[in-house]
Amino acid sequence: DTAVSQTPKYLVTQMGNDKSIKCEQNLGHDTMYWYKQDSKKFLKIMFSYNNKELIINETVPNRFSPKSPDKAHLNLHINSLELGDSAVYFCASSESSYNSPLHFGNGTRLTVT
Amino acid sequence: AQSVTQLGSHVSVSEGALVLLRCNYSSSVPPYLFWYVQYPNQGLQLLLKYTSAATLVKGINGFEAEFKKSETSFHLTKPSAHMSDAAEYFCAVSDRGSSASKIIFGSGTRLSIRP
16 A cells, blocks of 8 residues: 555666656645655755646756656656666655645665666 | 755764754745655655644654744754664755745755664
8 A cells, every 4th residue: 555656666777778667656646756866865856747747847858758647657767878867766746735745655776887 | 946954964862862953944935844754765754844833843753843933944853862763854845936836855964873
């Protein structure tokens, strides 16, 4: 009965490859997010979708493309992976109001070699 | 835009001692503030949130935070540290200046507990 689940948990790949991370939430939330956490634990928002519509895109390279087939799912596809993409990627969801907290998945640790 | 600053990237206290993690915010409007905890290899969990109903907010695991407008602070405290409190703690603010709900995180404070 995991609230926000993302797969895979670990992803090791070589530079230049394309990979995807999947996320699903069963909380009935309208808004979903992707955050990137670097090696110093700094968390930065990448994208946000509300009811399948992209509402936040924080100057992320075009190699990153989010897709939301429905409001319970938000996937992240990354093309032409680079060393600097190595990080932990977190999916999160929330209700659509400014005082609603985020509910996070357990993260996907991406390592690009 | 709103932002938060966490003072101290690493705090170490003895078991049973007071925990104090500092957070200052910058906001042109009344802020919505949060504290999250991250245990190793896990996602972030909400500890507590401030939404202007009361300045002293109680959260889970015995933590609480006090909103002080005059000091633009939202420090997190716990009277008596437990070994299980060792984790990374993040202060966050909801960026109400943006067109959509967006939560901005501080740089985090790693809390270590000495036996």
